[in-house]
Amino acid sequence: MLIPLVVNWLHSLEILITMLxxxxxxxxxxxxxWLSDRHSVIETDDTDSEEHDVIALRLISHDGVPAWEILHELKDMLTAIQVDGKIAExxxxxxxxxxxxxESATNCCLKNQGVAIAETFIGR
Structure with a gap:
């Protein structure tokens, strides 16, 4: 009985790694x-203050429930290198x-895990 459970778990893990x-x-x-101490509401910030400055990374390869799941996995990866992240809409x-x-540590960590970082290039 335990073997089918382990096989299913390994298959799910393989799918998640492939998705990452x-x-x-x-x-x-x-x-x-952040608008509140609870870190659940955000707004754009046009000031020059970088004290509480945060950036947003959006997953463009997946949407819906898989996007939320993948972002939680990415957040866990970043926690392992002591980078605090929050997921919000x-x-x-x-x-x-x-x-x-x-941002730099995040990019390095994600790239090392096989996550691609899309960048905007401005043509001249």
């Missing part, structure tokens, strides 16, 4: 700040919010 490696995140261009989509000062 096929994930693409995009950094939203706006800067944000922004513009109708789930996003992972991190402090701006943690």
């Amino acid at each position: 490696q096929l994930s693409v995140v995009h950094r939203l261009p706006q800067r944000f700040r 922004c513009e109708g989509q789930p996003c992972l919010f991190i402090r701006r000062c943690d």
Whole structure:
């Protein structure tokens, strides 16, 4: 009885790892700040203050329930390297919010796990 459960668990884990490696995140261009201490409500921040500056990473390769699940896995990965992240909805989509000062560490961690980072290039 235990073997089928282990096989199903391993299959689910394999699917999740594949989804992470096929994930693409995009950094939203706006800067944000939390409106409350509960860190559940955000707003765009046009000030020059970087003290509470957070950025949003949106998953563009998945949507719906899989997007929420993948973002939670990404958040757990970042927790392992002591980067605090919060998941909240922004513009109708789930996003992972991190402090701006943690952006480089976040990008390195995600790339090392096979997550692609989409970047905007401005043509001249």
